[in-house]
Amino acid sequence: MNYIYNLTAATKLVAASILLLSSVLTTSAFAAQQEHAELIKRFEQKLNFKIISVADANVPGLLQINTDTGIFYASENGEYFLSARIYRVGDEIVDETGAALQKYRLEGIKRFKDSxxxxxxxxxxxxxxxxxxxxxxxxxxxxxxxxxxxxxxxxxxxxxxxxxxxxxxxxxxxxxxxxxxxxxxxxxxxxxxxxxxxxxxxxxxxxxxxxxxxxxxxxxxxxxxxxxxxxxxxxxxxxxxxxxxxxxxx
The missing domain is CATH 3.40.30.10 (Glutaredoxin)
Known part of the structure; x- marks a missing residue:
């Protein structure tokens, strides 16, 4: 009986921990979304184009801005907006912007599968x-x-x-x-x-x-x-x- 009691208590503890972690992650995601919403509003007003989504770029400190005219980048604080092509230089040179566009194309194509x-x-x-x-x-x-x-x-x-x-x-x-x-x-x-x-x-x-x-x-x-x-x-x-x-x- 003691074993069953301890197992049940442990299960409840794990469940509570998962719920707490989920709440923290949800709050964090919501905060990030709000921050991006301010950036989107600012850039759309200043630059006169539609922003479809914002995501972290593969370069630390940069955001990837997906717009109705292509992919751009911005500093996390929204102070700088860049029209650029990013390459990662290692053993091989990797076109990071090209890779982002490939992913963006495939995600978009899925939306139009039925039409x-x-x-x-x-x-x-x-x-x-x-x-x-x-x-x-x-x-x-x-x-x-x-x-x-x-x-x-x-x-x-x-x-x-x-x-x-x-x-x-x-x-x-x-x-x-x-x-x-x-x-x-x-x-x-x-x-x-x-x-x-x-x-x-x-x-x-x-x-x-x-x-x-x-x-x-x-x-x-x-x-x-x-x-x-x-x-x-x-x-x-x-x-x-x-x-x-x-x-x-x-």
């Missing part, structure tokens, strides 16, 4: 996420190889990037493609130079475009590999397969 227009391979081995514009010549060239890409085991998931911005016909055409009864067919028709019936619906075309800007997309096609690295332009199907295989081995 991408997917051309799925029946033998899927790889998935490419491609920012596209139906009026872009090289986007059309890439789309013309869709059967080859699918046959190679490559699924293509399109995200919208109307190059003329959100107040353009290209944007409204993109909305019509995404809102059509058969988005895959509408995309193929548009990239063949055909007209797509004007329509609208609840969609994430603008959100996809803004996310593209935030990760540095400035032209199409912008091809994101499964590891978050980018091919900033058209590549033929076999070259894309080689890039996917190389990324897989890296």
């Amino acid at each position: 991408a227009i997917e051309f799925k391979s029946a033998k899927e081995k790889y998935v490419l996420n491609v920012f596209t514009d139906a009026t872009c010549g090289y986007c059309r060239k890439l789309h013309n190889e869709m059967d080859i890409l699918n046959d190679l085991g490559i699924t293509v998931r399109y995200l919208a990037f109307p190059r003329q911005g959100l107040n353009s016909k290209v944007y409204s055409d993109a909305v019509s493609i995404w809102c059509s009864d058969n988005p895959q067919e509408a995309m193929t028709q548009a990239k063949a130079g055909g007209n797509v019936a004007s329509t609208s619906c609840e969609n994430e075309v603008a959100e996809q475009y803004n996310f593209g800007k935030a990760i540095g997309v400035n032209g199409t096609p912008n091809i994101i590999l499964p590891d978050g690295t980018v091919i900033p332009g058209y590549q033929p199907a076999q070259a894309l397969l080689a890039a996917l295989r190389a990324a897989e081995k890296a």
Whole structure:
């Protein structure tokens, strides 16, 4: 009985300790969030862009500022704001900003999984996420190889990037493609130079475009590999397969 009593008391003590630690961590996280909220408000007011999130950078004393126009850095006290690319120099030179962008791209792509227009391979081995514009010549060239890409085991998931911005016909055409009864067919028709019936619906075309800007997309096609690295332009199907295989081995 004494053993059972002591075990129960110990269990209660552990539970209380966990609860106390959880409370401390929650309070600490809330305090950090409040501190970042002040930084976000200050920088947005001063610099006139939208901050999506703030996180600790890999450099002591710096914060990583993820914005709608890319990644920036700031001192922890908010006194300095930096537009920079950070490299860590050791046995090898590591592009820390590039690594942060890779992670940022992959996290964002997950958000748009359900709103991408997917051309799925029946033998899927790889998935490419491609920012596209139906009026872009090289986007059309890439789309013309869709059967080859699918046959190679490559699924293509399109995200919208109307190059003329959100107040353009290209944007409204993109909305019509995404809102059509058969988005895959509408995309193929548009990239063949055909007209797509004007329509609208609840969609994430603008959100996809803004996310593209935030990760540095400035032209199409912008091809994101499964590891978050980018091919900033058209590549033929076999070259894309080689890039996917190389990324897989890296």
